[in-house]
Amino acid sequence: MSILDQRKLIESIHPFELLSxxxxxxxxxxxxxxxxxxxxxLMSKNLCSIAFYIIIxxxxxxxxxxxxxxxxxxxDSFDADALIYNKCESKFVVDExxxxxxxxxxxxxxxxxxxxxxxxxxQDFVSKHQHLxxxxxxxxxxxxxxxxxxxxxxxxxxxxxEDKSIYDSLVKQRDLKAKIIIVKSGLKHLxxxxxDLRDKVLLGDVDIKDSIKELATSNIICIDIxxxxxxxxxMMTQNNIKRLVVxxxxxIIGILEQIDLLSFFANHSHLIAVQIDKADTxxxxxxxxxxxxxxxxxLKTKGVKVRYITKLVSTLNLKIYKKVFRMCVSEDLQDxxxxxxxxxEGREEQxxxxxxxxxxxxxxxxxxxxxIKPMLKLxxxxxxxxxxxxxxxxxxxxxxxxxxxxxxxxxxxxxxxNMDDQSVQNLSIFxxxxxxxGEETLLEELxxxxxxxxxxxxxxxxxxxxxxxxxxxxxxxxSGFVLEKEHSNKLDLKKGGVxxxxxxxxxxxxxxxxxxxxxxxxxxxxxxxxxxxxNFATELIESFDSLSAIRLQAMLNSKDISKSNxxxxxxxxxxxRDLLKDSFKIINKFKKFMSFHFHLDIxx
Amino acid sequence: MFANFxxxxxxxxxxxxxxxxxxxxxxxEHVSEEYIVFDTExxxxxxxxxxxxxxxxxxxxxxxxxxxxxxxxYVKNSKEISTKSIEIHxxxxxxxKNAKDATLAIEDFLNFIGSRDLVGYYLEFDVAMVNKxxxxxxxxxxxxKMIEVSELYYDxxxxxxxxxxxxxxxxxxxxxxxxxNMGVHNAVNDAVMTAMIFLKLKIK
Numbered sequence: 115m116s117i118l119d120q121r122k123l124i125e126s127i128h129p130f131e132l133l134s135x136x137x138x139x140x141x142x143x144x145x146x147x148x149x150x151x152x153x154x155x156l157m158s159k160n161l162c163s164i165a166f167y168i169i170i171x172x173x174x175x176x177x178x179x180x181x182x183x184x185x186x187x188x189x190d191s192f193d194a195d196a197l198i199y200n201k202c203e204s205k206f207v208v209d210e211x212x213x214x215x216x217x218x219x220x221x222x223x224x225x226x227x228x229x230x231x232x233x234x235x236x237q238d239f240v241s242k243h244q245h246l247x248x249x250x251x252x253x254x255x256x257x258x259x260x261x262x263x264x265x266x267x268x269x270x271x272x273x274x275x276e277d278k279s280i281y282d283s284l285v286k287q288r289d290l291k292a293k294i295i296i297v298k299s300g301l302k303h304l305x306x307x308x309x310d311l312r313d314k315v316l317l318g319d320v321d322i323k324d325s326i327k328e329l330a331t332s333n334i335i336c337i338d339i340x341x342x343x344x345x346x347x348x349m350m351t352q353n354n355i356k357r358l359v360v361x362x363x364x365x366i367i368g369i370l371e372q373i374d375l376l377s378f379f380a381n382h383s384h385l386i387a388v389q390i391d392k393a394d395t396x397x398x399x400x401x402x403x404x405x406x407x408x409x410x411x412x413l414k415t416k417g418v419k420v421r422y423i424t425k426l427v428s429t430l431n432l433k434i435y436k437k438v439f440r441m442c443v444s445e446d447l448q449d450x451x452x453x454x455x456x457x458x459e460g461r462e463e464q465x466x467x468x469x470x471x472x473x474x475x476x477x478x479x480x481x482x483x484x485x486i487k488p489m490l491k492l493x494x495x496x497x498x499x500x501x502x503x504x505x506x507x508x509x510x511x512x513x514x515x516x517x518x519x520x521x522x523x524x525x526x527x528x529x530x531x532n533m534d535d536q537s538v539q540n541l542s543i544f545x546x547x548x549x550x551x552g553e554e555t556l557l558e559e560l561x562x563x564x565x566x567x568x569x570x571x572x573x574x575x576x577x578x579x580x581x582x583x584x585x586x587x588x589x590x591x592x593s594g595f596v597l598e599k600e601h602s603n604k605l606d607l608k609k610g611g612v613x614x615x616x617x618x619x620x621x622x623x624x625x626x627x628x629x630x631x632x633x634x635x636x637x638x639x640x641x642x643x644x645x646x647x648x649n650f651a652t653e654l655i656e657s658f659d660s661l662s663a664i665r666l667q668a669m670l671n672s673k674d675i676s677k678s679n680x681x682x683x684x685x686x687x688x689x690x691r692d693l694l695k696d697s698f699k700i701i702n703k704f705k706k707f708m709s710f711h712f713h714l715d716i717x718x
Numbered sequence: 719m720f721a722n723f724x725x726x727x728x729x730x731x732x733x734x735x736x737x738x739x740x741x742x743x744x745x746x747e748h749v750s751e752e753y754i755v756f757d758t759e760x761x762x763x764x765x766x767x768x769x770x771x772x773x774x775x776x777x778x779x780x781x782x783x784x785x786x787x788x789x790x791x792y793v794k795n796s797k798e799i800s801t802k803s804i805e806i807h808x809x810x811x812x813x814x815k816n817a818k819d820a821t822l823a824i825e826d827f828l829n830f831i832g833s834r835d836l837v838g839y840y841l842e843f844d845v846a847m848v849n850k851x852x853x854x855x856x857x858x859x860x861x862x863k864m865i866e867v868s869e870l871y872y873d874x875x876x877x878x879x880x881x882x883x884x885x886x887x888x889x890x891x892x893x894x895x896x897x898x899n900m901g902v903h904n905a906v907n908d909a910v911m912t913a914m915i916f917l918k919l920k921i922k
Contacts, residue, residue: 120785143786144786145785145786146782146783146784146785146786147782147783147785147910147913147914148781148782148783149781149782149783149914149917149918149921150781151921151922170898171896171897171898211896211918213897213898213914216782
């Protein structure tokens with residue numbers, strides 16, 4: 115690398131791009147390259163840190179109390195804290211032959227004179243995390259700038275020959291539901307708008323039996339189907355027009371309306387909601403699925419927080435559930451039962467379709483048999499719309515999840531008594547139950563019963579909470595070396611991170627009788643009750659949001675839902691990798707908190 | 719024993735020929751654990767007729783490549799540079815605008831390397847190129863100890879594959895040791911990469 119290339123590399127590493135040209139020049143004159151073979155101890159409590167390291171190649175593990183705390187790979191840097199505070203609580207060991215840049219301590223401290231760099235290194239977790247997120251969204255190319263005309267809905271086009279009468283043309287236009295009439299005149303195309311009709315036929319002296327070319331004007335503005343939507347918007351603005359004629363080569367294939375363009379640019383969730391309400395048949399609902407997916411992608415790239423996206427999607431899904439419920443269950447039975455969703459749907463955290471976890475609570479004294487047929491139908495409908503089957507068969511089509519209140523109470527009793535894995539799992543699913551349609555009081559009765567059962571039963575709660583520690587947080591998987599040994603180079607986001615957080619918070623919510631089912635709401639309420647402090651609550655929420663965002667991205671990218679929980683940290687951008695790592699650190703902290711809170715170390 | 723004696727004799731003769739006392743430091747005791755890795759870009763591959771276009775060098779101290787102290791100099795040429803060679807080294811006539819006279823450039827280089835050991839890939843050629851100027855200027859040849867990276871690599875590899883054909887190409891070695899090839903091809907750049915290979919071989 116000549117000095118110039120090194121400079122480019124350093125500049126590409128956040129936060130060094132914040133330096134001015136001058137500062138960077140100074141810095142470049144002070145950087146050395148060092149080589150350390152595997153297993154070199156770089157710093158520890160007794161070995162003072164002498165430099166700031168930026169990894170070119172290789173990896174370094176950071177250990178706290180002999181447990182892997184963090185893994186640093188290409189383009190990562192460490193350890194600012196050790197230099198600033200002049201002490202090091204952890205141990206840094208080379209995991210794979212390391213080639214790195216070194217900025218010696220004094221030069222690094224000098225660098226910290228720059229306020230922006232300083233604030234990056236001194237920020238606490240939350241602000242650093244948010245800082246990184248902002249950087250992440252800023253570096254992503256907005257899809258609106260790259261969306262093409264072919265991506266948007268086009269209106270059908272009505273083309274008539276120039277000698278056709280006005281009347282015939284209008285009939286054709288009405289039949290095609292077209293907004294304007296295109297008149298073919300030799301090789302040229304002309305246009306007739308509603309304004310032309312008003313001015314020349316209604317207010318003027320042209321008769322509707324005259325030929326259409328009397329009305330036609332030639333100001334037709336075209337755009338190619340492969341052009342950018344962005345250009346379409348510019349053309350409309352510049353020419354002060356409301357529609358463009360879309361061509362594929364020489365052929366006219368549709369009309370692009372300004373209103374569609376604007377709604378494409380805006381979030382069109384309300385449109386989907388209206389369409390769900392208007393749907394009469396199951397077919398109508400099926401057709402909406404593509405829109406829903408587009409909505410998620412649009413919102414995500416706009417930088418909308420994932421927790422708001424999932425909420426919105428859940429609300430829309432709820433509407434679909436309600437609609438399907440009404441299609442399947444006859445009116446006289448609708449208030450004698452309660453359809454509930456559980457698991458991620460219940461927590462309003464599913465984004466792209468996750469398994470359907472649902473159940474039906476039937477009023478005591480009503481014949482359970484009456485609901486068999488409607489529920490099988492409901493299940494079929496949901497499947498056909500694209501709600502995947504639940505692998506654990508937690509669905510209304512299963513007798514087990516379709517009972518009356520009395521029978522559910524017995525079920526809860528049995529769960530609390532025999533605490534085997536299956537019971538804990540079923541209980542966990544049920545804890546996230548949320549009503550979608552039918553009689554609300556039925557679910558409330560069961561929830562009250564649950565709370566009563568668990569009041570002051572910390573022993574059982576601890577047993578449930580134990581599952582939090584079931585899976586190791588996969589921090590070690592960041593090192594390329596370990597990854598290759600593990601299966602398929604990927605880590606499981608759900609098991610590794612999301613599960614521990616969701617399940618822990620769920621258990622705490624049961625203990626403190628919190629009614630919300632949404633994880634973030636639950637965390638907020640736990641904070642209100644003083645179970646966790648404000649700072650920790652924010653850390654947990656931010657981590658949860660980051661993990662969900664990365665998971666959402668993985669889901670959108672993968673075609674096979676069952677594999678979408680797996681991601682390869684190497685395929686992530688550097689910033690996302692950092693976010694992920696930070697989040698895992700918080701998850702570890704949360705696990706420690708849970709262990710302490712429920713005395714998990716003494717529960718076997 | 720005899721080889722050593724011969725080397726010493728050669729060294730002494732070399733010293734006697736030195737025209738300028740100013741550069742006596744080249745014959746000092748070598749600096750321990752410090753090395754100079756260097757590379758030249760030339761107009762061609764024949765030391766007799768071709769000239770140096772640029773010299774790039776970097777210091778190694780212990781396990782560190784002191785990129786904070788790199789050396790890079792462009793050298794004025796007597797002839798026009800052929801188009802064909804420009805394709806190889808990428809140095810255009812306009813890049814030589816700030817070039818130094820050969821004598822000055824070599825003096826700077828000598829001051830940079832001092833009596834440190836020299837490291838390089840096919841070092842013999844680069845040294846021959848420098849010696850061509852040095853003999854005229856000072857009457858001597860570079861007295862520094864020389865370490866050939868491809869030789870170190872060969873020794874290392876023959877232990878692993880005795881009697882095998884060993885591919886000594888630069889790119890092969892880079893790949894073998896997983897050394898990042900980040901920059902464009904130029905003298906300093908090549909010196910830094912050679913330095914990385916050297917460190918890996920030395921510390922192994």
